[in-house]
Structures are given as C-alpha cells and as structure tokens.
Amino acid sequence: MCPFRCLDFQGNFRDCHSSYQVEEMLSQRIGLMNEETMHAPHALQNMADALPALGIVAAVLGVIKTMSSIDQPPEVLGKMIGGALVGTFLGVFLAYAIVAPFAQRLGAVTKQDQAFYDVIKSVLVAGLHQHATNLCVEVGRQSAPDHVRPSFGDLENALRELKRAS
Numbered sequence: 214m215c216p217f218r219c220l221d222f223q224g225n226f227r228d229c230h231s232s233y234q235v236e237e238m239l240s241q242r243i244g245l246m247n248e249e250t251m252h253a254p255h256a257l258q259n260m261a262d263a264l265p266a267l268g269i270v271a272a273v274l275g276v277i278k279t280m281s282s283i284d285q286p287p288e289v290l291g292k293m294i295g296g297a298l299v300g301t302f303l304g305v306f307l308a309y310a311i312v313a314p315f316a317q318r319l320g321a322v323t324k325q326d327q328a329f330y331d332v333i334k335s336v337l338v339a340g341l342h343q344h345a346t347n348l349c350v351e352v353g354r355q356s357a358p359d360h361v362r363p364s365f366g367d368l369e370n371a372l373r374e375l376k377r378a379s
Contacts, residue, residue, distance in 0.1 A: 232338060232341035232342055235337075235338065235341055236334070236338045236341075239334045239337065239338070240334065243327065243330045243331065243334060246327070246330065247323070247324075247327045250323045250326070250327075251320065251323055253319060254316050254317075254319040254320035254323060255316075255320075257312055257313075257315060257316035257319065258313065258316040258317075258320075260312055260316075261307075261308045261309070261312035261313035261316055262308070263308075264304045264305070264307050264308035264312060265304050265305050265308050265309075266304070267304045268300055268301040268302070268303060268304015268305050268308075269301060269304065270300075271297065271299075271300025271301060271303070271304060272297045272298065272300050272301040273297075274297070274300075275293060275294070275296050275297020275298075275300055276294075276297050278293060278297075279293040279294055279297065325358070328357070328358045329357075331356060332353050332356050332357050333353075335352050335353055335356040336349050336350065336352060336353035339352040339353075347372070350368065350372065351365075351368075354368050
C-alpha cells in the first residue's frame with residue numbers, strides 16, 4: 214500500500230495534482246487487494262457447495278453397487294448400504310460442519326483486514342488535506358469498525374501518554 218510514486222517521504226506531491234488523486238489511487242488499491250484476497254474464501258465456499266452433491270453421487274454409486282450384489286446375504290448387503298450412507302454423510306458433514314464455516318470465517322477476517330486499510334487511508338487522506346494531526350487521528354477513530362473503535366476519552370488518554378513518553 215505504501216509504494217506510490219507520486220509521494221515522497223515528506224508528503225510532497227511529485228506527479229499527482231491533488232490529494233483527491235491519491236485518495237482515488239488508495240481506494241483502487243484497497244479494492245484490488247480486497248478482490249484478490251476474497252478469492253480463497255469464494256473458492257472454499259464453492260467447494261462447500263459441491264460437497265453435498267459428491268455425497269449424493271457416492272450414495273448413488275453405493276446403491277448401484279449394492280443392487281449388482283443383490284444375491285448376497287444380508288450381512289454383505291448391509292455393509293454395502295452402510296458404505297453408501299457413509300458417503301452421503303461425509304459429503305454433508307464436510308460441507309456444512311467444516312468447509313463452509315471455515316470459508317465464512319476466512320471471508321470475515323479478510324473484511325476485517327480491509328477495514329483497517331480503510332482506516333489507514335482515511336488518516337492519510339486527512340493528512341494530505343493539511344488537517345491538524347488530532348483531527349486526522351479522530352477521522353481514523355471514527356472510520357474504525359464499531360467493535361474495535363476506542364472511545365474519544367481512551368484515544369485522548371493514549372495521545373497524552375504518548376506525548377509524555379516522548
């Protein structure tokens with residue numbers, strides 16, 4: 214996210230004509246990163262959607278195999294029918310108990326990561342608009358997700374402690 218050719222370390226503009234261009238570039242880069250990181254959760258969700266169908270295929274094949282051995286004693290047929298049912302169970306279990314929840318959690322973590330990039334972008338853009346440092350930090354605080362957003366007082370106390378420490 215850092216290597217933008219239009220900015221040097223002092224925040225001066227080289228090739229960019231406005232802070233709005235930088236904001237647009239940051240938004241595009243964050244959007245591209247989000248799109249790229251969501252490939253894995255989508256692939257896992259597609260696999261989870263397909264696993265019950267594979268379980269059904271296993272059941273059908275097990276029933277076909279059982280029907281071809283219909284002249285066998287009940288003990289053998291019971292084992293074959295059990296194998297068919299295990300295939301069905303395995304497909305449904307893997308899909309709904311393991312793969313789908315993992316895909317959803319991976320997607321949620323990816324979205325949380327993107328939220329922090331959005332906070333960083335909002336602070337950087339506020340700084341590029343020449344706002345006071347405290348205002349830039351407040352913009353970042355307000356754009357943080359609710360579950361991790363510090364209160365105004367907590368942020369003020371942290372800033373005071375940083376000032377004292379330096």
